[in-house]
Amino acid sequence: MLSLHQLKCFLAVHELGSLTAAAEQLGYAQPSISEQVRTLERSLGATLFTRVGRGMVPTTAAESLRPHAERAVAAAEDARRAVQSVTALETGTVRFGIFGTAHLYAGAALVADMLEAHPGVRVELIGQNSADVQDELRRGRIEAAMIAVTQVNSEGLQVTPVARDELVYISADPERLRTPVTAAKLARASLVMPETTWRATDSARVVLRRMLHETGYNPTTRIEVEDVETAVELVGRGLADSVVHRGVAAQLLPRLAPKAGQVSLRPRQFDTLAIVHRAGATLSPAARLMTELATRRIQAVVEPLDG
Numbered sequence: 001m002l003s004l005h006q007l008k009c010f011l012a013v014h015e016l017g018s019l020t021a022a023a024e025q026l027g028y029a030q031p032s033i034s035e036q037v038r039t040l041e042r043s044l045g046a047t048l049f050t051r052v053g054r055g056m057v058p059t060t061a062a063e064s065l066r067p068h069a070e071r072a073v074a075a076a077e078d079a080r081r082a083v084q085s086v087t088a089l090e091t092g093t094v095r096f097g098i099f100g101t102a103h104l105y106a107g108a109a110l111v112a113d114m115l116e117a118h119p120g121v122r123v124e125l126i127g128q129n130s131a132d133v134q135d136e137l138r139r140g141r142i143e144a145a146m147i148a149v150t151q152v153n154s155e156g157l158q159v160t161p162v163a164r165d166e167l168v169y170i171s172a173d174p175e176r177l178r179t180p181v182t183a184a185k186l187a188r189a190s191l192v193m194p195e196t197t198w199r200a201t202d203s204a205r206v207v208l209r210r211m212l213h214e215t216g217y218n219p220t221t222r223i224e225v226e227d228v229e230t231a232v233e234l235v236g237r238g239l240a241d242s243v244v245h246r247g248v249a250a251q252l253l254p255r256l257a258p259k260a261g262q263v264s265l266r267p268r269q270f271d272t273l274a275i276v277h278r279a280g281a282t283l284s285p286a287a288r289l290m291t292e293l294a295t296r297r298i299q300a301v302v303e304p305l306d307g
Contacts, residue, residue: 074140094286097133097145106297143287144277148203180266187217192240196224
C-alpha cells in the first residue's frame with residue numbers, strides 16, 4: 001500500500017537527485033529515505049531510480065509516477081488546510097508566492113497589511129521568478145501566488161488576471177529616448193537584462209523575444225545579471241540600456257539611475273500579472289486574504305484589469 005510519506009520521500013529524491021540531500025531536506029536519516037523508496041518500489045513492482053555515481057537518476061516509471069505523487073501530496077495538504085481553516089486567521093503560517101520584482105511593488109507593504117489585520121499569523125513570501133513559483137504551486141508547497149503569466153502553463157491551475165505592467169526601454173542617453181523604441185532599434189541596442197537564471201522562461205523576456213521574432217530579429221544582450229537593481233544601476237552608469245517593467249522603473253530609476261529615463265516600445269508591450277492557485281484547491285482564509293491584499297497593492301501601482 002502506498003503512503004504519503006513514501007510519496008514525499010520519492011518526490012524529494014526525484015527533485016534533488018540524491019538520497020542524502022532528500023534526507024537533509026526532510027529531516028530524516030538517509031537509510032530511512034532509502035528504505036521508503038525501496039518499499040515504494042516493491043509496492044509498485046517497478047524500479048524508480050538508478051544509481052549513477054552518488055546520484056539517483058529517475059527511471060521512466062518514476063517520471064510517470066511523479067505528477068500523480070505531486071497531486072496526492074498536494075491534495076493531502078489541501079485537506080489539512082481545510083481542517084485547520086477555522087483557526088488559520090489566528091495562528092499558523094500563510095505561504096504566498098510572488099514574482100522576483102514584486103518586492104518593489106508590494107513586498108514589505110503586503111506583509112505589513114497582513115500582520116496589521118492578523119498579528120498572530122506567520123507570513124512567508126516565496127519565489128524568485130514566476131517560473132519557479134509555478135513549480136512551488138504544483139508541488140503544493142504554497143497555496144497561492146501572484147505571478148506574471150505571459151508564459152504560464154495553466155494546466156491544473158486557476159489563473160485570474162488582475163493587472164498589467166508595461167515594458168519600457170531605459171537609458172542614460174537622452175537621444176535614445178526621443179521616440180518609442182522599435183524592434184529594429186531594440187535588436188541593435190547594447191542591453192543588460194536581469195533574471196539570467198530564468199532567461200528561457202522569464203515573462204518579460206518572452207514578450208521581447210516575441211516582439212523581435214515577429215519582425216525578423218533576434219534578441220541579444222551585452223550583460224546578463226540576476227537582479228533588476230544591478231541592471232538598473234548599470235544603465236545609470238551608461239554601460240548598457242535595458243527593458244524593465246514601468247513599475248520597476250518608477251521605483252528604481254530615481255534611486256539607482258537618477259540621470260536615466262524611460263520610453264515605451266513600439267508597439268507597446270505589456271506583461272500580465274495574475275493571482276494563481278491550483279484548480280479546485282480550497283484556500284485557507286489566510287491565503288484568500290493574502291490574495292486580496294496583494295491584488296489591492298499591485299492595482300494601486302500598475303494598470304488594473306477586471307476579472
